[in-house]
Amino acid sequence: xxxxxxxxxxxxxxxxxxxxxxxxxxxxxxxxxxxxxxxxxxxxxxxxxxxxxxxxxxxxxxxxxxxxxxxxxxxxxxxxxxxxxxxxxxxxxxxxxxxxxxxxxxxxxxxxxxxxxxxxxxxxxxxxxxxxxxxxxxxxxxxxxxxxxxxxxxxxxxxxxxxxxxxxxxxxxxxxxxxxxxxxxxxxxxxxxxxxxxxxxxxxxxxxxxxxxxxxxxxxxxxxxxxxxxxxxxxxxxxxxxxxxxxxxxxxxxxxxxxxxxxxxxxxxxxxxxxxxxxxxxxxxxxxxxxxxxxxxxxxxxxxxxxxxxxxxxxxxxxxxxxxxxxxxxxxxxxxxxxxxxxxxxxxxxxxxxxxxxxxxxxxxxxxxxxxxxxxxxxxxxxxxxxxxxxxxxxxxxxxxxxxxxxxxxxxxxxxxxxxxxxxxxxxxxxxxxxxxxxxxxxxxxxxxxxxxxxxxxxxxxxxxxxxxxxxxxx
Numbered sequence: 001x002x003x004x005x006x007x008x009x010x011x012x013x014x015x016x017x018x019x020x021x022x023x024x025x026x027x028x029x030x031x032x033x034x035x036x037x038x039x040x041x042x043x044x045x046x047x048x049x050x051x052x053x054x055x056x057x058x059x060x061x062x063x064x065x066x067x068x069x070x071x072x073x074x075x076x077x078x079x080x081x082x083x084x085x086x087x088x089x090x091x092x093x094x095x096x097x098x099x100x101x102x103x104x105x106x107x108x109x110x111x112x113x114x115x116x117x118x119x120x121x122x123x124x125x126x127x128x129x130x131x132x133x134x135x136x137x138x139x140x141x142x143x144x145x146x147x148x149x150x151x152x153x154x155x156x157x158x159x160x161x162x163x164x165x166x167x168x169x170x171x172x173x174x175x176x177x178x179x180x181x182x183x184x185x186x187x188x189x190x191x192x193x194x195x196x197x198x199x200x201x202x203x204x205x206x207x208x209x210x211x212x213x214x215x216x217x218x219x220x221x222x223x224x225x226x227x228x229x230x231x232x233x234x235x236x237x238x239x240x241x242x243x244x245x246x247x248x249x250x251x252x253x254x255x256x257x258x259x260x261x262x263x264x265x266x267x268x269x270x271x272x273x274x275x276x277x278x279x280x281x282x283x284x285x286x287x288x289x290x291x292x293x294x295x296x297x298x299x300x301x302x303x304x305x306x307x308x309x310x311x312x313x314x315x316x317x318x319x320x321x322x323x324x325x326x327x328x329x330x331x332x333x334x335x336x337x338x339x340x341x342x343x344x345x346x347x348x349x350x351x352x353x354x355x356x357x358x359x360x361x362x363x364x365x366x367x368x369x370x371x372x373x374x375x376x377x378x379x380x381x382x383x384x385x386x387x388x389x390x391x392x393x394x395x396x397x398x399x400x401x402x403x404x405x406x407x408x409x410x411x412x413x414x415x416x417x418x419x420x421x422x423x424x425x426x427x428x429x430x431x432x433x434x435x436x437x438x439x440x441x442x443x444x445x446x447x448x449x450x451x452x453x454x455x456x457x458x459x460x461x462x463x464x465x466x467x468x469x470x471x472x473x474x475x
Contacts, residue, residue: 005162005189010076010314010353011305019165019189027198030186034128034155035203037183042125042153046104049151053097055178056147057090063170067139072305074164075135076313076353077268079306088436089139092454093147095438100151103459118470123463125153126235127205130198132219133168134210135161135316136271136375141239142171144442144453145208145462146185150175152462154206156185157198161211163316165189196222206462210239210273213447237451237461239444241273241373242401244425246433247390248289249415250282252406256431258292261406264434265379266300266357269315273448274402274427274434278363278370279381280390286383290361293381294339297357302345314353315376321353324376328358331369336360336380365396373399387415395424400445404429 002023007016022030060067068082077085107121129149133142138160149156160168168187175185190198192215199207199222209219216238223236246264248257264276281289305313315321332338338358342348345356355376363370363380370380384390394403403425405416420428426443429435436442441455452461 003191005165005191007074007163007165008317009073010316010318011073013318013353016073017165019162021189021191021194024194024197027188027190027194028201030157030183030188031128031198031201031203033183034157034186037181038125038127038153038155041150041155041181041184044153046101046151049153050097050100052175052179053093053100053147053151056175056180057093057097059174059177060093060171061086061090063174067167067170069306070166070170071138071164072313074166075138075316076305078310078313080308080310081267085137085139089143092140092143092436092438096143096148096151096454096458099456100148100459103456104152104463116472118472120468122466122468123152123459124466125463127154128157128203129154129462130157130159130204130207132159132195132207132209132211132215133161135163136268136273138164138167139171140436141210142168144458145237146171146175148453148458149206149208149462150180150184152459154462155183157204158185158187159190159195159198160187162189192218195219199223200225204234206235206237208237208451208453211241213240216240216449235451235461237453238449239273239442239451239453240447240449241375242275242399242444242448243277243371243373243397244274244399244402244404244433245394245397246276246279246404246406247384247387247394247419248279248281248285249387249390249405249407249412250284251408251412252282252285253408253431254285254288254292257406258289258296260431260433262293262296264404266297266312266377267434269313269355270377270379271315271375272434274436275375276404276433277374277379279379280384280393281381282390283383283385286381290339290359290381294359297340297359298344300357302347302354302356312357312377315355316353318351318353320375321355322350324355324374324378325350327369327372327374328360328378331360331363331367331380334367336363336367336369365393371397387419391419391422395422398447400425401448402427402429402433404431404433406431 348356
């Protein structure tokens, strides 16, 4: 019997959809078809590719109600918020389309040419791109790479999470309806072993992986194995998560910081690679900050994500909920205190995927909850006495995705600039968090990964430069 995957709805624990895994020969055939189509697709004029991207936006927006419903069922985000993923996807698509001509056109060096010479640089597609997407923000992550890859003249193999298989299928159907050639984008439902097989295939030129550190390292090993077999050197981009910190300085707007940081920690049940998972507060504000933070967290309505009144849904699975509770229990055993009253959140019980919001104090960096990604509605808050202490603690992490500073600008601009220089992260925010601006490069350091999506740099990793140097014949 062929092996299958079944998506279980986290709120009801009932099956949603089942998909059959392909065999290795089927994957090879899909990759070979992608390779053949890419030779044609790359010659389609850029303006026509952009036109398909524009029509895709119309097709995608027309499906917004279906997208919101299916997304809530598959991964548990409250339906009152899932429409936001449609808006975010369209915002990112619009930006990447708006800069495509500038980023993908030839770089003309005529102005600096020497007499008798003409030089320019072409941007060429890589070929076949494998995109491994996550379940927590599937459309947002997919559009970051899929659309720029197609605009650049690549073809794409899209592997969605087994938790959100319908998202990739809908993305593909709307792009095909917009005029994308058949097989320029193919959806593949794959086991981890089959991902390794596809990653090592000699006709796959680039891999974009978003997920766990463990999964990313497996993909990287497969790519290295392929490279060692003398079938070419392929690129790998890895986005592997974070343990993102915030620092609330003594000059911060307290009420604003509390409101924004609660949302940054709890939105999507904390299941975001750039969610706020640890907060350092200057000792002069610490007690008031904690009091207000706990009070606001206590107002969440935990429940069925399809109920419009729900503001906090389940985490992705019972296994994830159990892991989160175990991490919190270990911290409490080490001396941490959990401050949000749990009694009102009766639905959050063992055996369910529901986890109540949790705020931990009396925490330190000997606790796993302050060092390892939680990916749940949990945040640790620690008092600090100075900017220097906050900076040291913020950098004391195996991850480096984003960090945020909450302070009075422009009065403290010099202080903020120092944090920008010293923080070991891909993005530094002032007075905001948990947000991707499509004009800015999305990247991480340390165990948060490597590579870039969004911004003009997102096109760079999906193309290769070809230099043209002509000496003009003279008589």
